[in-house]
Amino acid sequence: ETGVTQTPRHLVMGMTNKKSLKCEQHLGHNAMYWYKQSAKKPLELMFVYNFKEQTENNSVPSRFSPECPNSSHLFLHLHTLQPEDSALYLCASSRAIAGASTDTQYFGPGTRLTVL
Amino acid sequence: QKEVEQNSGPLSVPEGAIASLNCTYSDRGSQSFFWYRQYSGKSPELIMSIYSNGDKEDGRFTAQLNKASQYVSLLIRDSQPSDSATYLCAVNDPGGGADGLTFGKGTHLIIQP
Numbered sequence: 133e134t135g136v137t138q139t140p141r142h143l144v145m146g147m148t149n150k151k152s153l154k155c156e157q158h159l160g161h162n163a164m165y166w167y168k169q170s171a172k173k174p175l176e177l178m179f180v181y182n183f184k185e186q187t188e189n190n191s192v193p194s195r196f197s198p199e200c201p202n203s204s205h206l207f208l209h210l211h212t213l214q215p216e217d218s219a220l221y222l223c224a225s226s227r228a229i230a231g232a233s234t235d236t237q238y239f240g241p242g243t244r245l246t247v248l
Numbered sequence: 249q250k251e252v253e254q255n256s257g258p259l260s261v262p263e264g265a266i267a268s269l270n271c272t273y274s275d276r277g278s279q280s281f282f283w284y285r286q287y288s289g290k291s292p293e294l295i296m297s298i299y300s301n302g303d304k305e306d307g308r309f310t311a312q313l314n315k316a317s318q319y320v321s322l323l324i325r326d327s328q329p330s331d332s333a334t335y336l337c338a339v340n341d342p343g344g345g346a347d348g349l350t351f352g353k354g355t356h357l358i359i360q361p
Binding site: 165167172173174175176177180188190220222235236237238239240241242 | 252280282284290291292293294297336338340347348349350351352353354
């Protein structure tokens with residue numbers, strides 16, 4: 133699905149580094165999401181943005197800081213991460229029609245993050 | 249705490265047979281249900297969505313929903329080796345608009361040639 137792109141695809145960082153993950157959607161959607169996928173665990177929702185406004189923060193530690201400058205772009209700023217934060221970070225987008233329960237999310241390819 | 253339960257498998261099915269994947273969910277108010285396929289090292293790819301009780305067919309795939317039993321299933325007919333992947337069941341909230349999905353851990357399906 134080339135409608136949602138993510139960069140970089142792989143990232144290795146030390147615990148003292150600061151880095152950012154980028155997501156861009158070309159589907160004309162209004163909502164964007166960050167998910168984390170760790171080994172042996174289900175995908176975990178991190179953040180939801182709807183029309184650039186954050187509507188959900190799923191108790192994510194402050195070392196993860198999202199930014200959504202417009203409906204097409206979403207960033208995840210990372211600082212002072214821990215080795216247990218190593219995971220696949222997935223971005224998704226959806227149309228997000230108010231009052232409609234039929235919203236479908238489409239995922240980007242993900243960023244494989246390794247924290248040393 | 250919303251939960252989505254799946255048997256992690258692996259589920260091994262001979263090529264050409266029907267693969268049956270099951271999922272239960274805890275939030276009775278859930279209204280949207282999705283099956284995603286995820287190949288190793290790749291991101292989830294939407295296979296089916298279902299919103300009403302009953303069956304929904306798309307090619308070799310059939311999704312079944314029973315809200316009274318809080319049960320969703322996915323049938324794959326004429327299974328092919330390329331169907332070997334992890335299948336993720338996901339459930340959405342009834343609020344409408346932008347809501348995060350709650351995922352199960354996934355069922356690892358192996359189609360034996």
